Each structure stands twice: as C-alpha cells, then as structure tokens.
Amino acid sequence: MTLGFSPFLPWSFLAVLAAVMVLIAAFAFWRRIRGAWIRALAALCLLAALANPVFMQEDRDQLSTIVPVIVDRSQSQQTPERIKMTNNALAALKDRLAQFPRIEPRFVDAKDPAEAESPSTRLFAALHTAIADVPPARIGGAIFLTDGQIHDIPGVNQALGFDAPIHGLITGHADEFDRRIEVVRAPRFGIVNEDQQLTFRVVDDGKSPGGSAPVTVRMNGDEIATLQATPGQEIPLSFKVPRAGNNVLEFSVPELPGEVTSTNNRTVQLIEGIRQNMRVLLISGEPHSGERAWRNLLKSDASIDLVHFTILRPPDKQDGTPVNELSLIAFPTRELFVDKINDFDLIVFDRYQDRANVLPMLYYDYIAQYVQNGGALLVAAGPEHASESSIALTPLSSVLPAAPTGQMIEKPFYPRLSDEGKKHPVTRGLDGADQEPPHWGRWFRSVDVEPPQGQTVMVGADNHPLLVLNRVGQGRVAMLLSDQGWLWARGFEGGGPHVSLYRRIAHWLLKEPALEEEALTATASGRNLQITRQTLGDNPGNATIKYPSGRTETVPLTQSEPGLYRAEKHMDEIGLFQIANGNLTTLVHVGAVDAPEFKAMISTTDTLKPLADKTKGLVTRVASNGGGVTVPPILPVRGAVRSADDQRLTIRMTDETVLKGINTLPLFAGFAGLAALLFVFAATWWREGR
CATH class of the missing domain: 3.40.50 (Rossmann fold)
Structure with missing residues (x-):
C-alpha cells in the first residue's frame, strides 16, 4: 500500500497557500496568541483536504x-x-x-x-x-x-x-556402438576405361568390436571389389569408369549386431564418366551422296577420332605400280580387324558390300565376335544390301537384326516412328515427329527385310522396317535400311532431324545411360527427389522408396511422355535412398554426403x-x-x-508479477473527511469563545 496525492488545486497554488499558513502560524506562536495550535491544525487539515491524499493498493497476480x-x-x-x-x-x-x-x-x-x-x-x-x-x-x-x-x-x-x-x-x-563408412577423397569426373583412384575408410563410433570389416564395392549395381578394411584406416581403391555419363560407385559394410543404425553402413560416390576420344571406324563402299553426311557428322565432334576408308581398290588389284607412285593404298584389313579391332568404340559400314572379297570371311567372324564381346556396329544399308554381295551373306549375319529379302522398295515415303519408336529414347521426341505426316522431307527407297529382331523404331513405306536396334551378346547393333538420309542433310522438302537421329543412334550404340530402353534413374536437387522410369512397355506401376531410416513409401509414376514416367517428392530425411520398380533398383543421395547428422550417431x-x-x-x-x-x-x-x-x-x-488493478482510498473524501474538517474548525470557534 502506498500514499499518493490527487490535488484539487495546482501544486503551485497549494505551495503559496502553505507558505502563507506557515507564516501566520509562526507569527501566532511568536505572539503567544491563544488557540494558535488549533488554528494551525485547522489550516493543516484544510491544506491536506485540498491536496487530497489517497491510499493506493496494487492488485497483482504471480506470473x-x-x-x-x-x-x-x-x-x-x-x-x-x-x-x-x-x-x-x-x-x-x-x-x-x-x-x-x-x-x-x-x-x-x-x-x-x-x-x-x-x-x-x-x-x-x-x-x-x-x-x-x-x-x-x-x-x-x-x-x-x-x-x-x-x-x-x-x-x-x-x-x-x-x-x-x-x-x-x-x-x-x-x-552404444555404430559403424559407418565414408569416402575421404574421390574424383568428380573420370575418363572412361582409365584407372581412377579413390580413398575411403570405415569408422567405428563408440566401443569398437575390433577386427577388420569386409567392404563391398559396386559400380552401377555390379560388384567390382571386396576389400578388408581396418576401422579408422584409409583404404585406397583403384577402379575404371565403365561408361560415359553418371556412374554410381557404392560402398557397403555389413551391419553388426547391436549397431545403433545401419543407415550409414552404405555410401555412394557419383562420378561423371567422360570419353576422352571416341574411336570410330567408318568404312564406306562405293561413293554416294550420303557418304559426306556421315563423315561431316562424325568429323564435327571434336571428341571423335575418325578413321575413314572408302573401298576403291580391292586387294587383288595388283598392277605393278610402284608404291611411292600410288594415290590409293590397299585396305589394311589385318591391322584394322585383327590387331586393332578392339581399339574402336564403334564400327560403321556405310553402303558396304563384300565385292571382290575385300575382307576375308574370317574377318567378318572377328567383327561378329567384337560385337558379341561388347562392341558397337552400325550398318547404313542401300541397294547393295539386297544384292548377292551383301554383308548379310557373310558370318556377320549372326549379329545383324534384319535379313534382306533381296528386294528394294522403290516408292516415296515419309519416315515415321513406330509405336516402339515413340517410346524409345533414340527416336522419342524428334522434331516434327508429332505431326501427320511428319514435318520431314520424303525418302524414296529402302531395303526390304524379313521380320527383324530387336526394336523397329522407324518405319518406311507400307510400314516396312526402316531403323532397327538390337542387343547382341554384350554389344549392340543398329541398321538403317535406307541410304536416303542425306536428303534431310541437304534440306530436301524442308529436311529432317538427321543430326539428332544419327547422334542418338551412335550414343545408344555406345551405351549412354540416358538412352537405355529400360532404366530407372533418380536425381536429387536440394531436398527434392526426382524419379524417372524409361520403358518400352506399359505403365510400370509405382516406385518404392526406401528411406535411410528404414521405412518405405510407395509413390505413383505419372506418364510425362510416351515411354517416360516420372515422380517427384520433397523428402523429410537426408541420406542414401534406394528406389525400386519391378526388377530395377537405383540409389540416390539426398542432401550433402558429409551432413553432420551422419558424422556420429551414438x-x-x-x-x-x-x-x-x-x-x-x-x-x-x-x-x-x-x-x-x-x-x-x-x-x-x-x-x-x-x-x-x-x-x-x-x-x-x-x-515476477502482473498488475491487475489499483484500489484507492481518499482520506478526506466522504463524511469522514467532512467530519474532520468540521471538528477542527469547531474547535477553533470553541477556543475563540472562551
């Protein structure tokens, strides 16, 4: 409780009044006037009444x-x-x-x-x-x-x-105990088929069980090494990047009983494969208008080392001319198809025919073995493929997807995408393909073939096969059953997407991951996970996401283009995710690989x-x-x-408290204050009356 004032008159007036009262009282006391103390008390009460003293009491609650x-x-x-x-x-x-x-x-x-x-x-x-x-x-x-x-x-x-x-x-x-694996040093890029170096280590947090840890290393899902690692010790790894584009190098260590979590028992390292120089062997038969289109396309790519031969002088043509006077050289068949055949990434036969036995039959068998063992072969066929000198009548026929009937189809047509071609990554989305007729120039002839193997992605006149793609053993073969592609390069009737088509064919033959027919890929941008499913079949169904914490979730794949299905989801976890669809699986790391959340889990x-x-x-x-x-x-x-x-x-x-309100009590308010004033003034009158 506190005492406050709420004066009826200004404080300055009350101060003057108080000074006057003090002087009068002092004079009265000095002259010993009777009743001076009563008069002083009355003046004090009057002054107090004018000052209006108030008792205040705060009402507070405890916070x-x-x-x-x-x-x-x-x-x-x-x-x-x-x-x-x-x-x-x-x-x-x-x-x-x-x-x-x-x-x-x-x-x-x-x-x-x-x-x-x-x-x-x-x-x-x-x-x-x-x-x-x-x-x-x-x-x-x-x-x-x-x-x-x-x-x-x-x-x-x-x-x-x-x-x-x-x-x-x-x-x-x-x-608690936890074992984790981490990549210490690794390249972001690697040249295809050249040795690369990487360093990793196994780390035991908490009470280590001791001993070595078996580490399994996989490249793009295929196991490439199994190593014994001592926890805490850096382990070097030598490997080769098998293909251009994105490569996933996965390290895993078995889960031990009593571990806190197996989330960090696996880690991945993404390595972008780069082809330093792609070696292409282009073998042309008799000169024709389309030869320049192939040569210009391959020469325009600085990453391609092109070896080009046009067969003009068969090996049996020996006329005694001195070698230093020859403007033509004999075809180096043994050097190309025996000694150095495996040095080439792609072999292209452009309107080539086995005329005058330029290649011994045994060499065609070498080429077939080259394809079976992982090589790439492209055959651009013309009328010679339907003749008696066709390479389809050699041992190379074992890897060719289409056998000629011996007839040519001579009529103008618009190249069109087949139902498979609308889904296949080699031909899907070619400029002008979504119109009818396609917004391309016409071609005028193609080779008639038996029902082909593999995928027919383009068709010609009367829906006869025009472009056939096939996998043979570990290798790949493509057949373009017409020599009229040069019309697109020359801009005939508006031309066509010959550059995109030829490049996609070459990249598919070279096993570029982006052109796989059946593929499941996943990429991460920040916390967003994008899943892409490429298929030549029907709707592949849902994708299953396995989170780093072990829980699983199913997400629907929605068709964005023919043969291409996608899903996107914002992830509430970071770490290594496993995506599965059918018999395909892939791994993707969302967030930073070295995030503090996984540095220590105990x-x-x-x-x-x-x-x-x-x-x-x-x-x-x-x-x-x-x-x-x-x-x-x-x-x-x-x-x-x-x-x-x-x-x-x-x-x-x-x-701490909070003020709810203040209760006030004026001392000279109401009857009590009036009675006090009347009392002191009555006492003054009483004293004066004596």
Missing part, C-alpha cells in the same frame, strides 16, 4: 515460470528405439511438470530445416525461438530431450540470455555436460535398467540456484 522443453526430432533420433524412448520420456516429463501449476512448459519439436541440404541438430536455435517473447526473469530453466548430438551448442562463457539451469535428458545407452552426455555444470543443471540418461525410461523429479527453487542437484531437475521459480 508463471516458463520452462522450454526442446525435443530433438532430428534424423539421428529417428531409429525405432530412440523414437519410442523419446516419446515415453516426453510423456513422463509432462506428468512431472503438470504437478506444478505455476510452471508453464513450452514444448518444441526441433526438426531438420525443410530445405537444408546439409542438416544439423540445432536445438539452441529452437530454444531461442521458443523464448523470444519471454523476459529472462521468467525463465526457470531449459530441458533438452535429445541423444546429445547437438551442433549449435554455445561456448561455456557465451551468454544464454537468461540465468537458469540447463538440463539434458539423453536417449540411447551408454555403451548418444552422448559429453556435449551438454559443460553447460549444465556451469548453470547448475543436470545431464542424465533416461534409459532405465529394466528397459523403460526414468525421468528425474522436478525441484522448484526460490531465488538464485546456488548448487546443482544430481537427482532432480532444478527449476528457478520466478518472482
């Missing part, structure tokens, strides 16, 4: 003590055991706090940032956000329910913004201990000996916390 509870929901906490332990401990903690009405808990689930590519456990950032609107004096303490793997812990001498205990309730067990009390010791807090594990959880009781403390309690969670109770 609650704010206790933020930060629950770690980061990815390292998403193992089944820790999820259960966290939920049970949180329920027990809520029951403990509910016993104290003046404690107001604020529960915050701290998750990885939705867009972070390299997420980390930032519990103190969540704490500061939770108490941003709270005065420091009202904070009674902070409780962290976590595995201890926190990546934004402030320094011991760094200000927290409040003076209250920091407590840690740690999930997990004290003797629980620990060491990270929070220094800060808890400084603030008189408690760090303890919630796991009990019986397999359940135990949460310490709450200890409310008035005033500053002077010492830590190793059995209870100390909470500093706040003394």
